[in-house]
């Protein structure tokens with residue numbers, strides 16, 4: 001479903017593979033883990049979003065107000081609006097300016113198209129896990145587990161309200 005491209009790390013010079021995701025086509029907001037660089041996407045079709053603070057802008061990085069609603073990453077880091085993707089080998093944060101070289105080279109149909117030059121606009125990057133080839137370091141909607149736990153008491157409240165009407 002996705003095409004992997006080759007990129008290089010400006011710190012350790014190793015070659016990784018990644019895919020570039022378009023938040024408009026995918027209809028999501030996103031954030032990176034501040035510890036391992038994993039990508040989290042938050043799809044707008046998820047009914048949970050009505051309970052979130054209204055996003056100031058769509059199809060880009062999340063608002064910082066969302067951070068408190070998001071589960072920790074599996075590495076125990078946190079998905080944050082200001083975090084950057086990281087090299088899967090040396091874990092250094094990757095420069096969006098350095099990445100322009102390989103991203104613009106790899107993007108077919110690139111006439112007149114320029115890389116956005118940051119990690120917060122329309123395009124986000126998911127790295128291939130070198131320990132699990134063919135799979136991306138990306139997680140969908142990681143706020144769901146926590147909300148399912150906190151929502152349970154509300155069912156009890158509603159049943160009490162209904163009983164008053166009888």
Ligand SMILES: [Zn+2]
Nearest residue numbers: 009012087090
């Ligand atoms: Zn590296």
Ligand SMILES: [Zn+2]
Nearest residue numbers: 033036073075
């Ligand atoms: Zn992480």
